[in-house]
Amino acid sequence: MNKKLIVVVGAGPGVGNHVAKKFGANDFCVVLVSRNQEALKQYVQELSSEGVEAYVVAADASSPASLTKAFDQIKKNYGTTDVLVYNAAVLKGGKPTSLTAESLVSHFQVDVAGALHCALQVIPDQVAHKSGTILFTGGGLAMYPSAAYTALGIGKSSLRNLAFTLAEELKPQGAFVGTVTIAGAVAPGTHFAPELIAEKYWELYQKREEHEIVYS
Template identity: 80%
Template sequence: MSKKLIVVVGAGLGIGNHVAKKFGVNNFRVVLVSRNQESLNQYVEELSSEGIESYAVVADAASPLSLTEAFNQIKKNYGTTDVLVYNPAVLKDGKPTSLTSEILMSHYQVDVASALHCALQVIPDQVKQKAGTILFTGGTLAMYPSADWTTLSIGKAALRNLAFTLAEELKSKGIFVGTVSIGGSVAPDTHFAPDLIAEKFWELYEKREKNEIVYN
């Protein structure tokens, strides 16, 4: 049986790459997606050195067009996406009155709208095979918003609702949707180390019992 395929949008040294590694060591092929080709090449080299079949595709989470092109390339070259992980977010602080509607919408595109856009790229094939998983990197700002992090609070709340509504719609079609809501700053060698958080993504994928894990 051929390996399943995981696509991680928002590859990077934190959660993205550690989720990719967790699935990779469990017999998945990995496609990493982010804006920087040079960084992606390095990430692929690192995963490959650990025996993980991995590939890189460049795309910008701020651009739905580039994401569409990336997923077309992924489908053509690597086949159906069995697991999609959407990890990007704009990590910029700011109080409500310091924002403009344009700034809010630019953040919302990356934090939420592009998550839906990526999901829509893989859902048709997952429906056809009556199986698939879509996972989002969430945050407890969704439940406990902070004025200092207004756009991220709004984005994580909307992303959480997107996860739950997609889960409700797609469950009967064999597709599982979940989110890991993280309650702290991700940093190596802490309780919020990315490798520990990656375990929660794997837990959602394997157990498929609940649509959210709150990691405090």
């Protein structure tokens, strides 16, 4: 495969698919990953209609085994991952006292541990080639906590920490890690329209300078 490959984990009609579209328009081959096989088929049809070479792999971001299987399939069928975008999160509200230890861990599994697990699937090849990019979808709750979204805020703050520490570790080995911290509600037709936010992922990928863009 001559094109570079971007894998978007947490595909969906918002940020995930618009990031895929942005990279696809710049001659990337796209693989979309999410749990919903039927939705994935629709997404890939939309991308294909715009001239983007796109494929789908179903996987559950809460299951390391499912993610491992997905990345094994991606490497076998489409090659090594040049750009990984982790866009999965449990987007549910809840105050601290509404949580249990178990529910918080279930949030963390998707919001943070899933991100690390996906990164670990692509890092060996990226380090071997001394190139590659890993981008995380962050959130303003990482910096401005809200009691109404406690678990999500804990996840986004932890994900931000993971992005910076991974960046520190991998930079000497040639791989770049960054995060787009979205400090607002994503909504079409607004300043937080997904296509505008997607431009920041492309900016991080191209410039490889700052490890975080706060979109506010």
